Amino acid sequence: MSGLHPYCVTIAGCHPPAGLTGLGGRLVQGWDFESFAVWTSEEPSAPRPDLEAVVRHDAVVRAANDRVTSLPVRFGAWAPGHAVLVSRIRRRRAELEAALAAVSGCVELGVTVEEVSAPGRGEEARQQAGEAVTQLRGEADGKAYLRDLSRQYADRRRRRAERAVLLERLRSAIAPLAIDERVHRVSPPDLVSVAHLVARSEVGRYRGRLDGFAHEHGVTRVRVTGPWPPYSFAGS
Amino acid sequence: MTTVSDHSDALEGALPATALDGALPANTLEGAPPATLVELVNRVVDRGVSLTGDLTISVADVDLLYLGLRLVLKSVDEGDAEPGSGRLLAGTGAEPGGDPA
Numbered sequence: 001m002s003g004l005h006p007y008c009v010t011i012a013g014c015h016p017p018a019g020l021t022g023l024g025g026r027l028v029q030g031w032d033f034e035s036f037a038v039w040t041s042e043e044p045s046a047p048r049p050d051l052e053a054v055v056r057h058d059a060v061v062r063a064a065n066d067r068v069t070s071l072p073v074r075f076g077a078w079a080p081g082h083a084v085l086v087s088r089i090r091r092r093r094a095e096l097e098a099a100l101a102a103v104s105g106c107v108e109l110g111v112t113v114e115e116v117s118a119p120g121r122g123e124e125a126r127q128q129a130g131e132a133v134t135q136l137r138g139e140a141d142g143k144a145y146l147r148d149l150s151r152q153y154a155d156r157r158r159r160r161a162e163r164a165v166l167l168e169r170l171r172s173a174i175a176p177l178a179i180d181e182r183v184h185r186v187s188p189p190d191l192v193s194v195a196h197l198v199a200r201s202e203v204g205r206y207r208g209r210l211d212g213f214a215h216e217h218g219v220t221r222v223r224v225t226g227p228w229p230p231y232s233f234a235g236s
Numbered sequence: 237m238t239t240v241s242d243h244s245d246a247l248e249g250a251l252p253a254t255a256l257d258g259a260l261p262a263n264t265l266e267g268a269p270p271a272t273l274v275e276l277v278n279r280v281v282d283r284g285v286s287l288t289g290d291l292t293i294s295v296a297d298v299d300l301l302y303l304g305l306r307l308v309l310k311s312v313d314e315g316d317a318e319p320g321s322g323r324l325l326a327g328t329g330a331e332p333g334g335d336p337a
Contacts, residue, residue: 006287051273054280061280074284088287096285110275184278225272231279235286 003080005043007060008229009089009096010070012037022060023053033086035097039064040085046078061229069103069200071096071234092235099235106179106197107227109206113166113192114220115159159191166192169217177206182232189220195232203227 005023014037015030022028022041031038039060047053057075064070079085089096170192178196186193198206207224214222
């Protein structure tokens with residue numbers, strides 16, 4: 001018996017366009033269950049998230065969101081059969097209904113800000129390079145380790161402060177176009193990464209508000225992506 | 237009542253037809269900016285509604301950890317967290333018995 005790979009949860013009656021295929025080129029079907037419709041395709045076993053599968057999964061989610069704002073299902077929710085999938089959805093019915101209502105008519109836009117280039121960073125880099133040479137010469141000791149640790153903590157505090165300031169500036173720039181916000185983890189050189197839930201009709205205004213943000217606030221680069229389906233606002 | 241349809245009855249005129257333009261096109265594997273691909277993978281794999289009953293974490297085809305319905309491995313989502321750090325959280329809403337095998 002084949003299992004099911006779910007792509008999204010949407011409102012009842014919203015079904016896939018004819019011929020839409022998903023993972024492995026398999027036909028995507030729509031299941032109506034109470035107030036929901038779930039888009040799935042048959043999948044013999046839990047699929048692995050390789051790049052092609054991820055792109056195909058997203059393509060089906062986008063097809064659903066082209067019709068009505070739908071909740072993307074996280075990759076990896078393979079179910080051994082219809083009854084199991086229905087059971088999982090029923091267990092979370094109230095949460096799913098609330099999430100669908102919250103994202104109705106909206107899309108997700110992502111904003112990533114790369115780290116600010118500030119004076120003094122050059123001296124910091126030279127110091128680090130000097131210490132690296134010291135270590136290579138076999139002269140590393142406890143002091144060097146503690147200095148390195150201290151520098152890491154100081155760097156972390158600096159980034160935290162810069163991140164807080166940038167977030168507030170970003171929020172001021174796009175207020176009140178963002179209906180909801182999720183702040184995501186970042187790794188250097190990214191300083192801030194947020195997802196905003198924005199009404200479909202306000203996407204143009206949102207982008208316009210961010211034009212020039214990088215220049216105005218002295219950051220290296222601001223990267224705006226989307227519109228995406230509401231991945232970040234679909235619940236945990 | 238649960239129904240199954242093999243194809244859609246298009247909701248002509250009933251829903252807004254605003255396309256999600258400007259993002260990664262479907263079936264595109266080449267030519268997309270690496271940053272956008274990373275963001276796509278992050279979204280599809282790490283976000284969205286979680287409808288899993290069980291979670292198996294594996295590396296190189298070796299299943300390392302099997303977690304039941306009540307436990308979810310969640311990455312710490314604060315900005316200062318060290319990459320790769322995580323914590324084990326007690327899940328909520330699990331019903332006795334869980335999913336059938």
